Ligand SMILES: Nc1ncnc2c1ncn2[C@@H]1O[C@H](COP(=O)(O)OP(=O)(O)OP(=O)(O)O)[C@@H](O)[C@H]1O
């Protein structure tokens with residue numbers, strides 16, 4: 186747990202952080218976000234005592250951090266700095282090994298940890314372990330920086346724009362990787378970003394800062410639905426309703442929906458359709474296959490013939506998807522309802538546009 | 554060790570052997586110089602053989618440069634630490650000022666205090682050789698990127714470890730370049746030690762100047778020049794050992 190109490194930091198006459206109070210619970214991810222120069226990096230650097238607050242206190246698991254020896258404190262806090270700062274005279278492997286070596290890990294344990302971490306951040310150990318930082322691209326260096334911060338498995342992480350320099354595709358992968366690891370390892374994390382979508386995706390709580398002050402500290406849902414003031418309102422943008430959808434799982438709007446197997450008769454299919462526009466078709470073992478509607482049935486001699494085949498990956502979504510993904514799938518495919526499948530592509534139910542709209546409307550109502 | 558580096562060390566070893574053979578063959582020098590300067594009655598400085606003179610010269614440079622290194626690097630490190638940072642401007646000013654000071658003047662000032670012979674010469678050379686080392690140590694350490702230092706501190710490396718594992722390795726080539734400049738300057742400057750009786754390759758040169766004997770001057774100047782070239786090569790090779798960039802390593 187990290188708790189900041191009325192923390193203030195001056196640089197000469199400029200005030201970088203102004204009476205900031207913030208609590209990050211055990212195992213939670215707090216994302217710091219705000220305009221450039223609002224004091225995010227300064228805040229991180231006070232947590233691990235790279236700089237000392239001008240006033241106020243910071244507690245790590247209840248202990249005032251000014252009472253902890255800086256070296257010991259920092260070895261227990263993984264820190265990925267904004268500009269990466271890899272050691273240019275050391276290989277990627279040696280860079281990652283820094284903290285484990287400080288902690289006197291055994292050589293074999295360090296070696297396997299390096300390999301594990303490189304794989305984790307998506308770099309092939311055989312290719313990258315022996316490279317030098319000047320042989321890496323900006324994004325690769327940044328990933329090595331993250332691996333280095335995670336190396337000794339610290340309970341607390343401070344990450345200053347850890348995915349800033351990687352391409353959107355890799356960033357998305359690293360983000361979901363991070364989310365997955367976080368779910369398992371539950372590190373107490375403060376992560377800085379400029380990317381609101383990243384914040385919404387990764388945060389348990391978002392701390393929005395402006396000119397050294399904390400403007401709002403809330404769950405992403407609350408930030409999006411009830412911005413505390415005009416600054417936050419403008420900051421989250423006009424598409425906040427849409428952004429909010431990416432925090433909501435489709436679980437609540439999955440509806441059971443009738444599905445037929447391929448070898449039912451046309452009459453039976455028509456009766457199942459009833460007043461609906463179409464009906465889903467599954468294989469005998471429940472795998473999703475496609476759908477039939479009145480138009481396709483009227484021109485066919487059997488149900489099998491009438492099936493409009495649907496590529497599962499193109500139109501169906503998994504139960505763990507978000508409303509935003511569901512919506513984008515519907516809009517992209519021009520469908521008013523889309524099927525939901527499990528990991529084995531077995532049909533579970535459907536999500537309809539009107540239900541998604543209902544949730545969106547709810548968001549708009551409760552918003553400011 | 555990479556092949557290219559191995560070749561450089563091998564070449565250096567061959568050059569050192571060749572140099573040693575050359576200065577130990579006095580009869581060769583005598584014959585050559587006599588051929589060039591038939592009008593001179595003596596073509597070799599009578600005080601000592603070249604081997605002895607080169608030995609004296611090397612001793613002079615080794616002692617003074619050794620002292621310069623032993624004092625210069627720690628001094629440069631100290632003024633870049635929080636504890637000594639207040640002295641950084643003074644030391645920087647002094648080193649650039651000291652460089653403009655002629656070594657003969659230092660020597661002249663040292664004699665009344667330390668007398669004649671080895672001691673004042675070593676002292677003058679030490680002071681003169683200190684400057685490039687201190688200057689380059691400061692420059693090398695200041696050039697270590699701030700984000701690298703922040704990362705090192707942020708991961709919980711202590712001060713000493715940061716210095717030994719990060720700062721010095723990153724500054725090593727610049728520091729060693731300072732050592733190289735210092736040693737080369739000292740090999741040249743050590744000549745004036747002969748004026749106050751410190752011996753070395755300056756002896757035949759001074760004698761040659763006084764007696765207007767060009768043969769003596771060549772006897773001293775040529776080995777000194779070769780010595781400087783060898784020292785330069787040696788220190789350049791050492792610098793390469795400490796270069797960390799990937800190109801030199803792979
Ligand atoms: N070492 C320093 N000396 C003087 N002023 C500083 C120093 N470090 C930061 N500042 C100032 O403190 C304020 C906050 O800086 P900080 O680095 O925390 O911003 P940030 O939120 O991390 O910005 P960015 O998003 O651009 O990284 C800025 O106004 C900056 O100019």
Ligand SMILES: [Mg+2]
Nearest residue numbers: 225226267345
């Ligand atoms: Mg910053």
